[in-house]
Amino acid sequence: MNPAPTPDQAAWFHQTFEALVDNIGHAVLGKSQVVRLALTCMLAEGHLLLEDAPGTGKTSLARAIAATVQGTHNRIQFTPDLLxxxxxxxxxxxxASRTFDFHRGPIFASIVLADEINRASPKTQSALLEVMEEGQVTVDGTTHRAPAPFMVIATQNPIEQAGTYRLPEAQLDRFLMKTEIGYPDHLATVEILSGAKEKDPASHLPARITTDAVIKMAALASDVHVDPTVLEYVSHLARATRDDADTRLGVSVRGALALIRTAKVWAAAHGRTFVLPDDIKELAHPVWNHRLVLDPEAEFAGATAAGVLGRVLADVAAPQERRTVA
Known part of the structure; x- marks a missing residue:
């Protein structure tokens, strides 16, 4: 096990993270919290699911992240006939050579926007499972590695369900986080309208960091210290979601690991070398909401995943003291 980051390394991580947030914020105005979650997702080597209405900036977010980290970007429009x-x-x-040449698909990019992913058939959706979990694609028995860093930002439109295929739980579990961008507030909207002549602000963003530095940041965050009491807290929370009367399927061990991974990045982004219980509370909803499967009767009666998590976070006591010192 590698030692925890030093205070100097944590300070560098914090400063770099804030610079990335600021840069992306020039293209995605008034949504710093969403940008922070997206960057946290990338540095935790995970993938992001955005469920939002059209025109809220989902594509701009993906392009801005790719430009900021000197990465490549591809957009895949998912449709029912996509193979x-x-x-x-x-x-x-x-x-001429009497051999088979592999022609890489659009999944081979640093940031991949899978637009309206639920419009494609389950067979096509499943094509993402291997590359999202293992960072590689196997075609005709040959394995091809995805670039590093690699992140899928998938979108769903919640207002149109005709002609869509619901994502199975196995694929939802591959997404580290699920969140929404939402519409900007009044001041941000006015600022966006004042720059209407610039159709694609993300295309003009300067790169703030290299992909090698992103990999270094991810490795640094993975070594952030997590006290045993915090690990026990996450385990109790996960168990409570499984025991809740409104859930048919609670948070799995994979989901608990996902929360720890993101909490480490979140702590480093705040200049700390250790995770606090507050980090767990702040990230529980975007990391766990989409992993809960509610009981149909409870859902019909108005129960929601957010409501279950809110109840669990209120009922399970957070640790007050650290058992070990990082």
Missing amino acids: PSDVTGVSIYDQ
């Missing part, structure tokens, strides 16, 4: 090979790529026979 798995349209996402991952395909092997084509070359008559």
